Amino acid sequence: MKPVPNEPRLPTRDEFYDLANRLEWTPKYVSEEELFPVDMHGLPYLPIDVWAKTYDAPYKVLYREYVKNQRQKDQMVFSVRDAAARAELDRKLDPVYHGGAFCFHITAIPIPEYTAVVGELRMARFGKAGEWRNLATYGSMDETRHAQLQILLSHDKININPKFAYAHKLFWVDGWVSDFARKFFDDIITAADAVENALMLTFGFETGFTNLQFVAYAAMANKAGDFLFGTAVASIQTDESRHAQIGHPVLKTYADVAKLSGG
Ligand SMILES: [Fe+2]
Ligand SMILES: [Fe+2]
Numbered sequence: 001m002k003p004v005p006n007e008p009r010l011p012t013r014d015e016f017y018d019l020a021n022r023l024e025w026t027p028k029y030v031s032e033e034e035l036f037p038v039d040m041h042g043l044p045y046l047p048i049d050v051w052a053k054t055y056d057a058p059y060k061v062l063y064r065e066y067v068k069n070q071r072q073k074d075q076m077v078f079s080v081r082d083a084a085a086r087a088e089l090d091r092k093l094d095p096v097y098h099g100g101a102f103c104f105h106i107t108a109i110p111i112p113e114y115t116a117v118v119g120e121l122r123m124a125r126f127g128k129a130g131e132w133r134n135l136a137t138y139g140s141m142d143e144t145r146h147a148q149l150q151i152l153l154s155h156d157k158i159n160i161n162p163k164f165a166y167a168h169k170l171f172w173v174d175g176w177v178s179d180f181a182r183k184f185f186d187d188i189i190t191a192a193d194a195v196e197n198a199l200m201l202t203f204g205f206e207t208g209f210t211n212l213q214f215v216a217y218a219a220m221a222n223k224a225g226d227f228l229f230g231t232a233v234a235s236i237q238t239d240e241s242r243h244a245q246i247g248h249p250v251l252k253t254y255a256d257v258a259k260l261s262g263g
Helices: 013-021 048-054 063-086 095-108 110-126 130-157 162-172 176-190 194-223 227-260
Strands: none
Touching: 013 130, 048 227, 063 130, 063 227, 095 110, 095 130, 095 162, 095 194, 095 227, 110 130, 110 162, 110 176, 110 194, 130 162, 130 227, 162 176, 176 194, 194 227
């Protein structure tokens, strides 16, 4: 009997995920150390083959899925923003909440979100695993969205209270919040290498602080009747809980290597 040739078939979603995220190349004209300088990648400096085998993110999303999800999130927030403007929501909220806890968050957070764009891009270029670099690319787009969305929401409120302009000028004034924020985010993000960003920004700060802050603020906003901020902050938090997972596999890679070498 004549053999029947196998029908060509498209890879499944999971096969394509692995194919796309584990695609690496062998540089011919530069060494691995030149392509991933230690100052930008960080220490301990493991060979790229080790990263390719061990980096395994728990949150697996393809670019096509990412774009679709993000579009839906923005659509929801912007339609709620329109409804809030029509209902003159800002003038109906408790001024203690509006000029206090809400104003503090929405003016202190947007510029640090821009520093997080830098941190994510550093990992997107200098992380040594394909999956790490791809997830950090999405992370940089997330953080751009967070910074721009919260600056926009602050700008909407300036005619109610001029304090909301601090969303734009936070890093360019001197005060305890801005001094602390500049130094802290320089340390863990803008002056940090890819490994430090994975461990201090995503594993430490985003898991330990951002997720808690955004969940608590969404609950507080909903209780105060601020359905716009509740929706916006919940939508941001869904991004944070995804890219906060970038650091776990970095830490696990180091733990696995230490275990194998008896360390
Ligand atoms: Fe963010
Ligand atoms: Fe983040």
